[in-house]
Amino acid sequence: MSSSVGSPTCDGLERDxxxxxxxxxxxxxxxxxxxxxxxxxxxxxxxxxxxxxxxxRGRSAMAASGAVTTAHIIDAGDGVRLQGLHSAMPGVTPRALALLLHGWEGSAESSYMQLTAARLLARGFEVFRLNFRDHGDTHHLNEGLFHSNRIDEVVHAAAEIAHRYATRPMVVAGYSLGGNFALRIALRAQAAGIPLVHVAAVCPVLDPARTMDNMERGLPLYMWYFERKWRESLARKRKLFPQHHDFDDQVLGLRMRPLTQWMVERHTQFGSLDGYFQGYSIAGDRLASLSVPASILMSEDDPVIPVDEFRQLALPAHAHLDIAPHGGHCGFLENWRGDGFAERWVAERLDAAVDLSVATSPALA
Structure with a gap:
């Protein structure tokens, strides 16, 4: 069975x-x-x-799209620099701008980012795929380490991207931790002057404390994967900035929870693991104040993020929650060729949202 929570805004889209x-x-x-x-x-x-x-598949889809992709450094405030990839169809006036956000230890070049971008480009969007700090080939841009509470710089970057490109409606979509960031951007969009008309999130992290617990109890493969990727990132950061990051290999050998605790105590202002997790949690009623219409896709069998958290969300009327019985964590593969349902879902939701915004706000046309 799938679960679907509708809204008056969703109903409004049913008009021709x-x-x-x-x-x-x-x-x-x-x-x-x-x-x-x-x-x-x-x-x-x-x-x-x-x-x-x-x-x-992702590389082929982007190559086949015919889009021109260029790399850009974005001012994210307070001296922070983030990097991303802007893609647009040559000679075509885009109908909207889509900002895409990857998951933890992913990048702008992750398969789901490229596949989503290709689908949006085919629908007339221009697309900006943003790398978070220390993701992709960007470790050299900032001395400080990435952590999941660095929302201010991502919001600042989103506003800068909007200023550069969004002469038309703007939408944001994210996967996993990127879905968490996307929804937090939506919470701050109005105050930051970001002209969002819709946000889409696939398997977003809601309660990071519960996600950590779930990973520790689950199949060791996921913990091993993220630990390995994070250790490689930290080792790379240490090599680039040895005077600032002088931790030894014993630190790099810590498991996920103690390594996160180490990072929180030395590189954040939270002081405790619980405080850090609460800092970027969007569980419970934290999304109730969303002023931007939202679509959320989750799978019943996600092995990383507990699905029951989603049924406990307090969402506004213009948020739409879709829960599928299968899909794993950000998988949603439709066949053995690697076709992805989530990318199609994101593209159609954002496309419909842009149509509604243009239909109800002629100035955006």
Whole structure:
């Protein structure tokens, strides 16, 4: 069974828009995701979702799109520099700007980022794929370490990107930790002057404390993967800034929880692991004040993030929650070729949202 929570804003999309595009009810929902039984395993979904096959699919999709992609350094405030990739179709006036955010230890070049970008480009969007601090090939840009409470710099970067490109409607989408950041950007969008018309999040981290607990109790593969990636990132940071980061290999050998505790105590102002986790939690009623319409896609069998957190969310009327019975963590593969339901879902939701914004605000046309 799939779970779907609608809203008056969603219902409003059911009106026939002047553009003649589909309404939100006509959009893909969790009920439309029907993988073959051979892909029911959440672990298979999660692993294949970030496999070499999918990376090749992502690169091919972007190459086939015909878009021109350029790298940019973005001023993120207080001397912070973030890097990202802007893609647009040559000779075409884009109808909207989409900002895409990757998951922890992913990058702007992750398969799901490229596949989502390709689908949005085909729908007339221009796309900016932002790298978080210390993700992708950007460790050299800032001395301080990345952590998940660095929301101020991401909001500042989003506002800067909007200032550079958003002469038309702007939307944001993110996966996993990127979904968490996307929803937090939406919470701050109005105050930051970011002209968002919709936000989409796939398997977003809600309560990081519970996510940590869940990973420690679950299949060791996920903890091993993230520990390995984070250690490599920290080692790279130490090599680039040895005077500022003089930790030894014993620190790099710590498991996830004590390593996070070490990072919190030395590189944040939170003082405790619980305070740090609470700092970027969006669980419970923390999304109730969202003023930007939102769409959230989650899988019932996500092996990383507990699904029951999503059923306990206090969401505003214009938020839409879709829960599919399968999909793993940000997998949602539709076949063994690597086609992804989540990328289609994101593109259709954002496309419909832009149509509504243009139909109801002629100045955005």
């Amino acid at each position: 828009l002047d553009t003649g595009r589909a309404s939100l009810r006509d959009m893909l929902t969790a009920r439309d995701y029907r993988p073959p039984r051979s892909l029911y395993s959440p672990h298979l979904q999660s692993v294949l979702g970030s496999s070499a096959l999918r990376r090749r």
